[in-house]
Amino acid sequence: MTETTIAEHGIIGDLQTAALVTTDGSIDWFCCPRFDSPSVFGALLDDERGGRFRIRPAGEHTTSQMYHPDTAVLITRFSGPDGIGEVVDFMPPCGPAATTEHRIARLVRCVRGRMTFDVLVAPRFDYGRRPHQATLVRSGAVFNARGTSLVLHAVREPGDEHLADARVEEGDVHLRLTLTARQVRGLVLETDAAAPPREIRVAEFTELFDTTVDWWRAWLARSTYRGRWREVVARSAITLKLLTYAPTGGLVAAPTLGLPERIGGERNWDYRYTWVRDASFSVSALLALGFTEEAARFGSWLGDRIREGRAGSGGPLAVLYRVDGATDLQEESLAHWSGYRGSSPVRIGNDAAGQLQLDIYGEALDSVYAADRAGFELPHQGWTALRAALDWLAEHWDQAEEGIWETRGGRRSFTYGRLMSWVAFDRGIRLAAAHGRPAPVEDWAWQRDTIYGQILGRGWHRTRNAFVQHYTGEELDAALLRMPRTGFLPAHDPLWLSTLDAIRAELVTDSLVYRYDPAASPDGLSGDEGTFSLCSFTYVDALARAGRLEEARTAFEKMLTYANHVGLYAEEIAPTGEQLGNFPQAFTHLALIDAAVTLDAALG
CATH class of the missing domain: 2.70.98 (Beta-galactosidase; Chain A, domain 5)
Incomplete structure (x- = not known):
């Protein structure tokens, strides 16, 4: 053991x-x-x-x-x-x-x-x-x-x-x-x-040490971050760099597999791959710190995946890939291994690669839009591939899916998936207008506006006074904390503020945030899980955007106390304060950077 x-x-x-x-x-x-x-x-x-x-x-x-x-x-x-x-x-x-x-x-x-x-x-x-x-x-x-x-x-x-x-x-x-x-x-x-x-x-060995130290210090010196939390942001940036596969620019979700989200439970996944979602989020975080080369490398990786496309009903993008862009990710268990503290099965591969997750198109387009605003050029071939992806999305966004949390309890009409589909069309329209690119802009605008109306009509729950996880229930979902960041609603809109209050009342415990309540929203897996550190930092971001700066800063400082002795975070935090899940997790460190940058700007 x-x-x-x-x-x-x-x-x-x-x-x-x-x-x-x-x-x-x-x-x-x-x-x-x-x-x-x-x-x-x-x-x-x-x-x-x-x-x-x-x-x-x-x-x-x-x-x-x-x-x-x-x-x-x-x-x-x-x-x-x-x-x-x-x-x-x-x-x-x-x-x-x-x-x-x-x-x-x-x-x-x-x-x-x-x-x-x-x-x-x-x-x-x-x-x-x-x-x-x-x-x-x-x-x-x-x-x-x-x-x-x-x-x-x-x-x-x-x-x-x-x-x-x-x-x-x-x-x-x-x-x-x-x-x-x-x-x-x-x-x-x-x-x-x-x-x-x-x-x-x-x-000779000492020289190798000195060369390695010099390399990392020269890389970190490119950071433009001058905010209040330089040390923790620098450690998160170094961690993201460590999780980037240099030959392709792909960012792995974590370097580990099988570390449990609940001790003794079955939520033990292989995270050694590049998720379109996680890596797309990295673009804005890296650009905010001045690491333009890394953002460009991932943009190239993403462009290759979009241009390759894939057959089947899952759309032109897969949810995740191997670091070289391959999609052979069939899931299997290592039956001869006992697992971390007896947590089995120990899985390699990840069947989530075959799921339908509509939000990835919004995240991908948002990263391209962020790179465009930072001055990166989008070549004609890349635009053609993005246009084809949006044309596919126009035909398929209004269907049930597995969602951002990769549930295994059946497809649903997740509000977050619709939100990010709105983002995809919105960013596509903006890119076309900014550069005069040929596109069916009128159709995209119709799709965008239809999604907007649908979310307000079906994603908003009058009794809960909040946007909910999916159209057929009343459960809350911390993924929607990203709503003001997307521009779908202003950060001070009453609908959003009441949603923030509902999430705080139901999913937040002190500074720690649960993704959702598995008991209220079955996900096809047994047992519960810890709080999700990505969501905890996204909560800080949402509070800061809403002007609740004292709450945001307190929550952020409390989250920093949950880092390990060298400033690293796993995926989740147990009720005991123990770190759970794969480690270190890129998603968490990305969200930490986003929260620090947003809170710095809000504090002035």
Whole structure:
């Protein structure tokens, strides 16, 4: 059973994949060569069969963790009776070309006194389904698993024999490092290495560290954010960058799979893919911080998906894709894994890819519109593809769907899906007018106005005095907190303010916000879930737009207390304050940035 909680992790990455590092020095999640590839270390989901790469003191110790300032370099500090030591973890950033070669660099340092570290390298290839062999050599070790390999390089000085006591037990490598004050050693784990293990000198390793630090600081220096919450916004920006697949610009929802929304429940999904919705939201957040290159890269990714189209009734866009744009996402369960704290099934793949979610067209068009306003050019081919998508939407928006929350209890006429369909036509009309592009603008305007009237007529519930989740019920939905942000209604409109009051009364507990009430609005899944941190930050945004600044600032500051020790958020927060769901979640960090920017502007 997993002992380390979800929140007790930091993340490192190289812009093509990522690893999670526990506060006790264990890498217990790592997939390669991409975010959506099979895992090599997966103890996060099965302590016995998942595999890990652990470096920690041999005796009693306390631990703390931090990021090297303004970087994605993670420092885990250990204090024991005889000394203080550190493990510094990082992955040198990859270039824009897809590669199977990735490096996890682990610098081990004694700061004061003397400290002995125990090292365990225990990979479990293909989610623990593929056996492997381990071979020790003087300069390190090699792990082979039917064509897939890992190479472990030793970082040491000439004459150093710190691998002399290394041993292999059942395919795992064990060794011990004893260091005195100011001594530095380390290990570099390389995937699909072209060369055998080699000795890496400390000076070379230090240079690699410095280069990585400089890269992250140069990237973050491009941020134009000068608001009140620079540190937390910077950490969220770095996290979003870590979750971006550099070769395509696609943003994964999270680097993990199977982390439960309820301990022991079945709401355990694979989030290592690019959702059109999440990535579209990233455009406005990144542009607000001045990261125009990242926004442009996603725009290119989205344009490729729209131009490709797809067959079937689901529309020209899929809900989600692999990082390279593929759609082979068939869902299956890893029956041999116990799951995080016994939460099963552990799923890989995601059947939500085949759902109908109409809101994605509004989110996609809104991101294109935001990029256009920022000065990005929309080529003719891109406009032709967008026009085709809107023409499809004109024929299909008025039907039941699965909705933004990817429910599995049957299709409904979700108000949020209609709202974002309104956004799609509105933004298409604006783009056509701004650039004189050919389009059936009169038809789009008719569709837009028809949706507007339908939402006011059927999405508004007179008894609840609020906009509701879908046309055939009276349940509330926190997705509608985005309504004033879209421009559908002014932020001070009485209809919207009464909806905000209803959501606050029913879905908000202190600063925390539930997506909806599963008991009142069955979603086809058993059990309940925690509060949804995306919605909690969107609530802050909505309060700020409505002029309720004291409430907004208090709610925002309270939400910041739910971050983990290095400023990261999972998908949800349990009633106990525990973080739940996949981690770290891009959606949450996007919403944090949006809330911070909106609240800064409102406070003046």
